[in-house]
Amino acid sequence: MSDINNMIESSIVALVAKENNNIRLDRFLAQTCDDYSRSRIKSLIEQGLCQRNHLIVRDPSTSVREGDHIELSIPKAKPYIVEAQHIALDILYEDHDLIVINKPAGLVVHPAPGNEDGTLVNALLAHCGDQLTGIGGEKRPGIVHRLDKDTSGIIVVAKTEQALTKLSEDFANRNIDRLYLALCWGVLNPTNGSIEGNIGRDPYDRKRMAVVKRGGKFARTHYKTLKIVNPAISLIQCKLDTGRTHQIRVHLSKEGHPLVGDPVYLKRVPAISKHIPQEQKNNALDFPRQALHATLLGFTHPITQQYLQFESDLPPDMAELMYKLYVNS
Secondary structure, X not given: OHHHHHHEEXXXXXXXXXXXXXXXXXXXXXXXXXXXXXXXXXHHHHOXXXXXXXXXXXXXXXXXXXXXXXXXXXEOOEEOOOOOOOOOOOEEEXXXXXXXXXXXXXXXXXXXXXXXXXXXXXXXXHHHHHHOOOEOOEEOOEEOOOOOOOOEEEEEEEOOHHHHHHHHHHHHOOOOEEEEEEEEEOOOOOOEEEEEOOEEEEOOEEEEEEEOOOOOEOOEEEEEEEEEEEOOEEEEEEEEOOOOOOHHXXXXXXXXXXXXXXXXXXXXXXXXXXXXXXXXXXXXXXXXXXXXXXXXXXXXXXXXXXXXXXXXXXXXHHHHHHHHHHOOO
């Protein structure tokens, strides 16, 4: 028993009030303590870490009754198996609950096959250390949303389970403000507008996403042309109503305006490139990543309820490319 007690960090103790009579145990505990997600509480119950009137209960759907004594034990967070690595970060904001990073192109967000280390998660484990109180029972940062490896810009990461749960809900409910800057081939017509189309796996290439006729998930991208850089390339601003995988890249490619440098959705030399000098054409075709930057992120702080908004200027590589494409046009 002492070994078990040594594994417990804290406990949630509550009496069931009249207004909570006959509701599910996991729902009651989620309402009682919003530091933990309902799925996390459900998992703890199933592990036998919850007692109702001093008897262990393992079924999260068990109904509670008025006057019931409920105790949920919270185990100590386990060390995360991913290695902490000291990697320089451009931190725009940080507090107890979250951290906002201006991610450079080339930095993978989360370890995965082929990118087991050197990621944003590795860097955050080193930077945050013991500030990570535990998410899902592990001392790790909570990835709320992702940016592709070669997409630069602003990303928010949760440091507590409560912050992760609430930020994830806001993203799912589209209560987040997001703007992107992109360099695309051609000039969109109309120059300001919206692109809609369900996005799912490309039936002919499972490594790509595509606008699909059946299935997929609804996606809408609003765009605004900020500058026609030269006859073949435009700087546009994109606002997302949804957040599907590769959404901007897929929608613009579907409209015949793929991103400059996109290694997945730009498969051939755009015909419109013949309208610009060879040097400009080469500069655009040689750009080593998709020219996409998350320039603005706004959200309500999950704990303080204060609205926070962060902006990041066009990164040096995209700014330099624009200069090369523009000055000689």
